[in-house]
Amino acid sequence: SSELTQDPAVSVALGQTVRITCQGDSLRSYYASWYQQKPGQAPVLVIYGKNNRPSGIPDRFSGSSSGNTASLTITGAQAEDEADYYCNSRDSSGNQEVFGGGTKLTVL
Amino acid sequence: QVQLQESGPGLVKPSQTLSLTCTVSGGSISSGGYYWSWIRQHPGKGLEWIGYIYYSGSTYYNPSLKSLVTISVDTSKNQFSLKLSSVTAADTAVYYCARLTRGDRDFWSGYFTGWFDPWGQGTLVTVSS
Numbered sequence: 001s002s003e004l005t006q007d008p009a010v011s012v013a014l015g016q017t018v019r020i021t022c023q024g025d026s027l028r029s030y031y032a033s034w035y036q037q038k039p040g041q042a043p044v045l046v047i048y049g050k051n052n053r054p055s056g057i058p059d060r061f062s063g064s065s066s067g068n069t070a071s072l073t074i075t076g077a078q079a080e081d082e083a084d085y086y087c088n089s090r091d092s093s094g095n096q097e098v099f100g101g102g103t104k105l106t107v108l
Numbered sequence: 109q110v111q112l113q114e115s116g117p118g119l120v121k122p123s124q125t126l127s128l129t130c131t132v133s134g135g136s137i138s139s140g141g142y143y144w145s146w147i148r149q150h151p152g153k154g155l156e157w158i159g160y161i162y163y164s165g166s167t168y169y170n171p172s173l174k175s176l177v178t179i180s181v182d183t184s185k186n187q188f189s190l191k192l193s194s195v196t197a198a199d200t201a202v203y204y205c206a207r208l209t210r211g212d213r214d215f216w217s218g219y220f221t222g223w224f225d226p227w228g229q230g231t232l233v234t235v236s237s
Contacts, residue, residue: 031214033223035155042204042230043155048223050214065219086155090222095168097145097157097208097222 004032004087004100011106012077020072022087022100030094032070032087034063037102043086047072074105082107110135112205112228120199120235126192130205130228137163137186143208144188145224146179148201156201160208161188195235202230 004024012018022032031050035043045054047063060075070089074081087100116128130144137144143160150156159169161179169177178191192199205228211221 029219031219031221033221035224042227043224044227045223045225048225049211049221050217050219054225088155088157088222088224090220094220096170097160099147099155099157102154 004089004098006085006087006100006103008101009104009106011108012074013108014079015076017073017075018077018105020074020085020103020105022070022072022089023068024089024098024100025068026089026092026098027065027068027070029092030089031065032063032089034061034070034072035086035088036081037084037086038082046085077105077107079107081105110207110226112207112226114203114205114228114231116231116233118232118234120195120233121237122196122235123194126190126195126199126203126233126235128190128203128205128231128233129187130189132186132188132207136183137181137188138183139163141209143210144179144181145206145208146190147204147206147224147227149204149230150198150201158190158192158203197235200233200235202232204228204230 034047037043051063062073064071084102086102111133113131120126145160146158161167181188206224
C-alpha cells in the first residue's frame with residue numbers, strides 16, 4: 001500500500017499534550033518522518049527515525065511507532081505549534097516516498 | 109549548512125513543459141549519500157512527492173507522474189532540475205526541492221528510515237493561458 005492516513009484536524013489546549021497519528025501498512029517496516037508547515041512557509045523537519053529531532057527543534061516534540069501507526073507527540077503545546085503536520089515514509093515496495101494528507105493542529 | 113533554492117518561470121501555458129531548477133549551496137551534490145527530490149503542493153492541499161535523482165543520475169519517479177516527469181542533475185553547477193511535460197491547470201502548485209536522506213537500517217527494530225531536510229523555500233507555478 002502507498003497510503004498514509006492522518007486525521008484532518010486536531011486541537012489542543014495551550015500547555016496540554018497532543019498526539020498526531022499516521023497510519024499505513026509501510027509503517028510496519030519504515031519509520032515515519034514528520035514535518036511542520038506554517039502558512040506560506042516550506043515544511044520543516046521536526047522528527048525523523050525512531051525519535052530524533054533536528055537541531056533547533058524543541059524537545060517537546062517526540063515521535064513513536066507501534067505496528068502500522070506512527071505518532072508525533074507535542075508535550076506542552078505552545079501557540080507557535082499551531083500548523084499543519086505531515087508524516088512521510090516509503091511505500092511498502094521501498095522505492096516510492098509518500099506523504100500523509102496532513103493534520104491541521106489548532107492550539108486553543 | 110546546505111541550502112536549496114528553486115528557480116524558474118512562475119507562469120506556464122497549458123500543454124507546455126514546466127521547467128524548474130534547484131541550486132544547492134553549502135554542500136556538493138556529488139558527495140553522495142543523498143537523493144535530490146522534488147515535491148509539490150497544490151493550493152490548499154497536501155504534499156505530493158514527484159521524484160528524486162541521485163548524483164550518479166539514477167532516478168525514481170512517482171508512478172502517477174512517471175510518464176510526464178524528467179529529473180536531471182548537473183554536478184558541475186551543483187544543480188538538479190525538474191521537467192514536467194504537457195501541463196494542465198491541475199499542475200498549478202508550489203514546487204519544492206528537498207534533500208532526501210535514507211538512513212541505515214535500525215539494528216534493533218529492523219526499520220528503515222528516511223527524511224527530507226533541508227527544503228527550498230518553494231516556488232509557485234501557475235498553469236494558465
